[in-house]
Amino acid sequence: xxxxxxxxxxxxxxxxxxxxxxxxxxxxxxxxxxxxxxxxxxxxxxxxxxxxxxxxxxxxxxxxxxxxxxxxxxxxxxxxxxxxxxxxxxxxxxxxxxxxxxxxxxxxxxxxxxxxxxxxxxxxxxxxxxxxxxxxxxxxxxxxxxxxxxxxxxxxxxxxxxxxxxxxxxxxxxxxxxxxxxxxxxxxxxxxxxxxxxxxxxxxxxxxxxxxxxxxxxxxxxxxxxxxxxxxxxxxxxxxxxxxxxxxxxxxxxxxxxxxxxxxxxxxxxxxxxx
Amino acid sequence: xxxxxxxxxxxxxxxxxxxxxxxxxxxxxxxxxxxxxxxxxxxxxxxxxxxxxxxxxxxxxxxxxxxxxxxxxxxxxxxxxxxxxxxxxxxxxxxxxxxxxxxxxxxxxxxxxxxxxxxxxxxxxxxxxxxxxxxxxxxxxxxxxxxxxxxxxxxxxxxxxxxxxxxxxxxxxxxxxxxxxxxxxxxxxxxxxxxxxxxxxxxxxxxxxxxxxxxxxxxxxxxxxxxxxxxxxxxxxxxxxxxxxxxxxxxxxxxxxxxxxxxxxxxxxxxxxxx
Numbered sequence: 441x442x443x444x445x446x447x448x449x450x451x452x453x454x455x456x457x458x459x460x461x462x463x464x465x466x467x468x469x470x471x472x473x474x475x476x477x478x479x480x481x482x483x484x485x486x487x488x489x490x491x492x493x494x495x496x497x498x499x500x501x502x503x504x505x506x507x508x509x510x511x512x513x514x515x516x517x518x519x520x521x522x523x524x525x526x527x528x529x530x531x532x533x534x535x536x537x538x539x540x541x542x543x544x545x546x547x548x549x550x551x552x553x554x555x556x557x558x559x560x561x562x563x564x565x566x567x568x569x570x571x572x573x574x575x576x577x578x579x580x581x582x583x584x585x586x587x588x589x590x591x592x593x594x595x596x597x598x599x600x601x602x603x604x605x606x607x608x609x610x611x612x613x614x615x616x617x618x619x620x621x622x623x624x625x626x627x628x629x630x631x632x633x634x635x636x637x638x639x640x641x642x643x644x645x646x647x648x649x650x651x652x653x654x655x656x657x658x659x660x661x662x663x664x665x666x667x668x669x670x671x672x673x674x675x676x677x678x679x680x681x682x683x684x685x686x687x688x689x690x691x692x693x694x695x696x697x698x699x700x701x702x703x704x705x706x707x708x709x710x711x712x713x714x715x
Numbered sequence: 716x717x718x719x720x721x722x723x724x725x726x727x728x729x730x731x732x733x734x735x736x737x738x739x740x741x742x743x744x745x746x747x748x749x750x751x752x753x754x755x756x757x758x759x760x761x762x763x764x765x766x767x768x769x770x771x772x773x774x775x776x777x778x779x780x781x782x783x784x785x786x787x788x789x790x791x792x793x794x795x796x797x798x799x800x801x802x803x804x805x806x807x808x809x810x811x812x813x814x815x816x817x818x819x820x821x822x823x824x825x826x827x828x829x830x831x832x833x834x835x836x837x838x839x840x841x842x843x844x845x846x847x848x849x850x851x852x853x854x855x856x857x858x859x860x861x862x863x864x865x866x867x868x869x870x871x872x873x874x875x876x877x878x879x880x881x882x883x884x885x886x887x888x889x890x891x892x893x894x895x896x897x898x899x900x901x902x903x904x905x906x907x908x909x910x911x912x913x914x915x916x917x918x919x920x921x922x923x924x925x926x927x928x929x930x931x932x933x934x935x936x937x938x939x940x941x942x943x944x945x946x947x948x949x950x951x952x953x954x955x956x957x958x959x960x961x962x963x964x965x966x967x968x969x970x971x972x973x974x975x976x977x978x979x980x981x982x983x984x985x986x987x988x989x990x
Contacts (some may be wrong), residue, residue: 482833623804623870626764627823627877628794633828641808 485661508686509693517680517688525695528662531593531672536655538594539601544647546602547609548635553621554613563606570603579665593670597658604657608650609643616642645714652707656700663696716741717763717881717913720949722756722772724937732758732943733937737770737910740881741759743911747918747928747945751957754934756917760883763915765789766881784846794821797898798904801886803866807859808939811869814858818876837876848902864895871903882914888923893972896920900927921953921962921970 464470514521535604547562549555582592616639624638666674673692680689716832717740724733732755740746745889748756761767763774765781768957774781781792797818805814819837820828827833845851853861858869858932867887874882884903888896900916905925907914918924924931925945933941941952950962 547794617807619800619802619804620806622766623798623800623873624806624817624820626791626793626796626798627873628764628790628816629817629828630790630820630825633820636825636829637809637813637820638806641806644808 446650464488476680497678505686505689508688509690511687512691512694513685513687513690517676517685517691520676520679521673521688521692521695524673524692525664527590527593527668528659528672528674529699531590531597531662532659535594535597536601536651539598539654539658540605540647540651543602543605543609548607548613548639550606550610551613553616553618554631554635555638563610567603567606567610570599571607573599575600575661575665576668579668579670583669588669588675590670590671593662593665593672594666596670597661600661601654601658604654605647605650609647612643612646613639645711649707649711650711650712652703656703656707659703660696660700716777717915718773718775719763720773720775722759722762722774723770724755724767725770731937731957733762733769734897736934736937736939738932738939738942740913740915742913743907744913745907745927745929746913746915747924747931748934749918749921749924749931749956750934752919754956755937756919756934757885759934760798760885760915760917763881763883764793764798790821794877795813795880797877797879797882799867799870799882799884799887800872801862801889803870805858805866805869805873807857810854811845811856811858811861812841813855814869815845815872815876818873820879833848841872841876844875845869847875847906863891864899867899868892868902871899875906879912882912884914884916884918886917886919888918888920893969893975896923897926897973897976903927921948921957922966979983 453710461470546563546566549559550567552560555563575596579592579596582595586592588594620642621634621638624634629637661672662670662672663677666672666676667678669675673696677689677692680686680692720737722733722736723731725731736755736759738746748759750756758767762769763776763781765774765784769782772782776792776795779792781789784792796936806817806911810816816831816833816837817828818841823833823837842851842854845854848871850861850865850868850872853865858866861869870887887899887903887967891899896936900918900923903914903916906912916924916928918928925948928945931941931943931945931948932939933952935956940955941948953962954960
């Protein structure tokens with residue numbers, strides 16, 4: 441065995457090591473920025489005006505609310521609650537189904553690796569508009585157009601679903617294993633066959649998972665947009681709060697929490713099953 | 716017959732991947748394309764079916780100038796060029812049968828491929844090919860349930876399902892162990908011999924290339940630096956392609972591998988006879 445000469449050691453090695461600063465190299469600027477941020481926070485907190493009397497009143501109402509929440513009244517307003525609930529569930533399901541169906545072509549169009557440039561631009565535009573507008577603003581707009589009720593809510597949630605599923609589907613398509621698509625392309629497959637054989641199998645489990653996730657987002661959103669007049673359980677909740685019937689409001693909130701939890705667990709189970 | 720004439724590829728980044736590559740592959744010839752990583756082997760075979768667009772030069776399959784084809788004609792031309800990939804490139808969530816049948820995508824209308832109702836003769840052919848590569852029992856399994864060697868066999872069946880006039884093979888053994896590598900190479904070459912199918916096989920393993928190819932083309936930095944029978948691959952030539960390396964030792968190691976494999980086979984035969 442031949443021995444190679446070890447490199448000559450330059451003396452004892454240091455026993456201390458400190459992680460070098462990663463973002464700001466200069467010590468002066470590091471301290472200056474930290475102190476500046478702290479001063480800003482203190483000044484900002486100082487400008488918040490707190491009316492302690494209002495806080496006391498609010499606490500009192502809060503207590504009544506919590507009392508109502510602890511003794512929820514399902515029976516007195518059951519007819520209102522059940523109508524609102526059925527409306528919300530209908531709205532949720534229909535808007536998710538329609539929204540997902542519309543967002544599939546838009547999501548494919550918004551994926552750079554399968555769509556030509558001009559279609560990509562259009563689809564990304566649609567997604568950007570849908571995501572830029574918050575649900576409540578869209579709901580106010582649709583209520584103004586089509587009047588109070590579930591139809592405005594259905595349109596709002598469909599619109600929001602398109603932005604959500606469209607964007608995530610497009611990103612998922614851009615992240616696929618490109619070699620599988622290349623292999624299908626090499627067989628002389630058409631564009632539709634490429635989508636059906638190489639893209640769909642790769643993104644389907646995630647698309648199903650996202651749709652189930654959007655289903656429970658839409659249910660929660662249906663409660664929020666109801667407050668601005670788009671129907672459903674939110675409208676019922678709003679009415680109860682306006683009448684100071686905190687026990688009925690508590691019942692509505694409990695029902696919302698229960699349904700969200702049920703859909704959370706069942707969608708988690710389904711997602712594992714489709715993998 | 717495949718004729719490549721003065722093929723040049725310059726990538727958008729300015730990298731010159733291929734420079735003036737010209738050669739002809741007659742019917743039934745198996746060409747081993749060797750060269751170090753980055754020599755342009757993958758680019759070259761992808762220029763043949765235009766998964767990569769060549770910058771200059773022509774590729775002719777029989778009398779068809781592939782470089783001049785428009786989208787629809789190119790798809791029809793790709794049907795006749797089978798391709799086998801590094802890392803198999805099977806659609807993992809589809810069944811083995813669907814993967815093999817995807818070789819027919821260029822021949823069938825969209826609705827047939829979408830509903831998986833392929834013509835009877837295509838299905839019979841797929842079963843025959845699966846039987847040929849020894850996987851008839853696995854037709855209904857998902858592709859990701861198979862081992863590496865089995866997956867590459869499915870890849871071979873998919874390429875043959877196309878009824879190809881030319882086989883492009885990109886590093887078929889890159890992720891396989893030495894024994895499986897030899898089995899896969901043997902299978903590809905046997906199939907080419909059976910039907911007089913010309914093939915270009917990209918392979919970085921010089922010993923395998925020499926063992927299985929009729930003719931070797933050596934690429935170095937995008938240029939053809941060797942073109943001749945496998946026997947003509949001397950140490951001087953290899954050193955020109957790959958740089959200094961102990962070629963004798965490499966060959967010896969490969970020979971030992973193979974001897975061990977042959978011994979194993981003999982042992983197995985003896986045992987069979989003894990039983």
